[in-house]
Amino acid sequence: GDSVTQMEGPVTLSEEAFLTINCTYTATGYPSLFWYVQYPGEGLQLLLKATKADDKGSNKGFEATYRKETTSFHLEKGSVQVSDSAVYFCALSLSGGSYIPTFGRGTSLIVHP
């Protein structure tokens, strides 16, 4: 079946460090790919998305490129801030069939001053 695998956390960084959170997927078709962010005690918010191969999603300094050849959608940011501390979820959604997206388990990011 379809699945999303994220690197285990927590990822602990100092402020202004470079961030990479790995995400790989398995899907039977050509999915749309998403990164969501969850701040403590809140719901998830869409961070960025990409709907086809080689698309780059970007928002708030975060970027991810849809790599069909490696089935990956790694999240990157050049310089993290303390306010980026949150849990990040990678997800995929397929056309056809049901409306159920598939989520990764989430990766906690802790940024120290």
Place this chain on the structure above:
Amino acid sequence: DGGITQSPKYLFRKEGQNVTLSCEQNLNHDAMYWYRQDPGQGLRLIYYSQIVNDFQKGDIAEGYSVSREKKESFPLTVTSAQKNPTAFYLCASSTGLRNEQYFGPGTRLTVT
């Protein structure tokens, strides 16, 4: 402003009582979902609905029930049959396939 509302933010109940969590959206989305999140865990799908008056069980539906009488509303009832109901519950909606989900702020349920 369009969005999803969940109420209440915090809910406390005694063991053996049923409790209903509210979820309302004014985004005109067809699909709605309920997820459960436990500390340090990902999202687990409880129920989802693609259209009014129709819903399907997710991965962990036992001990829960839902209704979808209106497009805007998708309440979740946590019954006394749910063995470990204490958790953070998230409601979400989406429109169309391949599109992102919009999440509510969540309800934290504590059962003692």
